[in-house]
Amino acid sequence: MDFNALLRTCTCARALKRLHALLLVSGRSGDVFLYTKLVTIYSLLGDRRSSLLSFDQITGKNIFTWNSLISGHTRSGRHSEAVGCFHRLVTETSVRPDAFTFPAALKACEQPADARRLHAWILKLGFQWDLFVSASLVHAYSRSCLMADARKVFDDMPVRDLASWNAMISGFCQNGNAAEALSVFEEMVKRGVGVDPVTITSVLPVCPPLGNLPVGLSIHSHVVKRGLDGDVFVSNALVNMYSKSGCLGDARQIFDAMPERDLVSWNSMISTYEQGGDSNTAFEFYHRMKVSGIEPDALTLVSIASAASQIGDAQNGRSVHAFLLRRGLDSARILVGNAVVDMYAKLNDMASARRVFDGLHTRDVISWNTLITGYAQNGSAREAIDAFHALQEQEVITPSQGTLVAVLPAYAHVGSLQQGMRIHGLSIHIGLKSDVFVSTCLIDMYAKCGRLGDAVLLFREAPRRSSIPWNAIIAGHGIHGHGEQAAKLFREMEEEGVKPDKVTFISLLAACSHAGLVDQGQSFFQSMHSKYGIEPTRKHYACLVDLLSRAGDLDAAHDCIRSMPMKPDASVWGALLGACRIYGNVELGALAFERLSEIDPENVGYYVLLSNMYAKVRKWQGVDEVRSLVKNRGLKKTPGWTSMEVGTEVHVFFTGSFSHPRSEEIYKELRALLERMKALGYVPDHSFVLQDVEEDEKEHILQSHSERLAIAFGIINLPPGTPISIFKNLRVCGDCHSATKFISRLTEREIIVRDSNRFHHFKDGLCSCGDYW
């Protein structure tokens, strides 16, 4: 029987197994020639066990046998096994490696030490003059980031083929040394070595990170000149080069001109559109891809998941998830699981995000960062912090830049200075303190935790070439009411040649608004478009409306809303309603509320504002109506709470609660304070109580507001003269605001209250906001 011919026809595992069984009984069991072929075919079919079994059955293994085994391991990604086999071969047998052995073993090298050890064997056995062996060595070194060694081997080669040159280029690329990669390419062209599709696909990806479009264009013309543009790999690389350089049109043109397209071509276009924020076109390409008969892979679905979350398309999102589960792609790659977690988080469905996260077989640092960011961006700072703590218990995973950027805003949000400082320490420890994003989050955290001075110090040390840290420090001055400082920083930013962006103007306008700098704010708003070419968004209009209306010019604010080129959203009407409450403008307030209840009917905050507005002008009927509206619609007032950090502990106080262990003393202190405050002229303002209760009950509610409990706790807990720093989850109550002024005078303490909007520094009976809030 001609087993050799039969083996050649075996393309499926079952046929091969039958033949293998036949071999066992045919008297040719263990035949070197036939069984070596078995090793190869089993390994090609992915059957590691049978491949190893055949290998063991061979009597008199020769170098062909070993080469088959080593390359089989390598091909299947079992790199350390391949390297191990090589060592067994050279140390435990008398079989001599040949020129085929080294390329296969070198391909499996993952550690720098592996490459060096193999290099030593190559020298010992005299294979350094073999072209294939040296070229593989160049590549092994460059993959291990040992570019000096790679270069040395490369320079010593008497003859170099294209593959060696290509290996040098891709080595430099993978080590992030784009400039070197390019210079190797230029040398190739200069020396007339010639280029092939592999050269092009290796060198093109370095152009976008270098910002060097001209080189990209010249490579493109090279491609056309040499007629390489028919190669799918080359076209794909061109598409990516153009799309990453921001030339979407050119990318599209290349794609459209491609005679045939593969999975990568489609994936590239889909991810390009998705990253460019054009989710609809991404979906369109996804459908065209399926129509053209190409099956999506994990990467496709990563882009599609992200596209679905961008357009808030929960239905498509869920169907992407279902598709992934059906195809069994979720366990294949962490990448996909992370993308699905991210997708649900962006669709504001943290319960599903958590379920997918919990179900992941393995989690990497990105999985955790995605979860933490999801919680933080859905306003669940506590859960974000808990998730971060859970991550820290996983000793195998080291926090990354993304982790710090995810958790710092959560600490900033709850005003946890001590914990934030711990992260500052961690950032230094893991060498990320001069990362732009990390420093910006630290600046933001210090500012929001009341340490504007420290925020400024950090800002002065941070890299300041991009607008990002500037935006944070400007916003920081804004929430502390230092509008003039914010404007000064903006001018400094301009002088340093840093281009402001959309966020810069939001920070700046908010700062002007908090400080009552109406004229400056308006002129910044004007210059935003005329001088910087930035189109104002709804958020910018919201800031402007806030600025005008807070200053008392409610009509101008209303005109501003009417002049908006887009439909005003809740933040715009909310700003107006807030001001109507301050000035008691019932008509305009009712109008704003009407719009708000169309846009965001579930948000109780607006009902509270409306009720307070009626109370302000003593329209008790209005107050009653709002109260029953809240009741009828089944809405619950967001519970108010205030937190205070003492050392590493965080104390949380809820309005009217006795849950704190020192409640008795706290209420006693508050009663004593109230008498002394009244003697100084404090009159409780019951209009801030929304509940429908008797007058004396209203007084009791006011006196047990969470901010007061926290302040009283500070008074009895902290040594006299120490400032008291607290954080309130909602806006500070108006009556508490005036009470705090009295308390600061009576106790001769600085009291710093951060609320959901800004800072209030109380001192000697006055507040830094000048009651302008």
Added chain:
DNA sequence: ATAGGGTTAG
């Protein structure tokens, strides 16, 4: 009978 270099990524 056995071999080296390539494109997409949160």
